[in-house]
Amino acid sequence: MHNANDCIFCKIVNKEIPADIVKETANFIVIKDINPVSPIHLLIxxxxxxxxxxxxxxxxxxxxxxxxxxxxELAVEFNAVDKGFRVAINTKEDGGQTVDHMHIHFMAGRRFTWPPG
Structure with missing residues (x-):
């Protein structure tokens, strides 16, 4: 099992390391992805x-x-309502999860294809 004390996302949540925070709720923090795959790429x-x-x-x-x-809310704030967006939750190795901390990708600003790859 992953040690939460070494988790980069826990450190971002605890404001121990900087991140470009877009929104914060009681249960989630939304940041801009540092390696975006689309013009709008946020992590919930x-x-x-x-x-x-x-x-x-x-x-x-x-x-x-x-x-x-x-x-x-993000779709409205980032003008993605009309053209659409993609939400992805990568889970485990075959699902493409690279950080062992539950997070959701919100991506918009370009056309996405299927299958995702």
Missing amino acids: ISKRHYNSILDVKGEGEIYGNEIFGLCG
């Missing part, structure tokens, strides 16, 4: 450390509602 990071979405369990309904609400 859980303030509570979970290794992945698989660990959220009991709080899933509350978190899901808040995540969906945040995505709607």
Whole structure:
């Protein structure tokens, strides 16, 4: 299991290392991705450390509602309502997860293709 004390996202949440913070709620912090794959690429990071979405369990309904609400707010704030956006949760190695801390990618500003790759 991952040690939360060494987690870069926990350090961002705790403001121990700087990040370009876009929005903050009781349960999430939204930052600009430092390696964007689209003109708008934000990370919605859980303030509570979970290794992945698989660990959220009991709080899933509350978190899901808040995540969906945040995505709607971000779509409005970043003018992505009309053209659309993509939301992705990479989970474990084959899913492309590179940081063992539950987070959601919000991407917009270009056309995305399917399958994602």
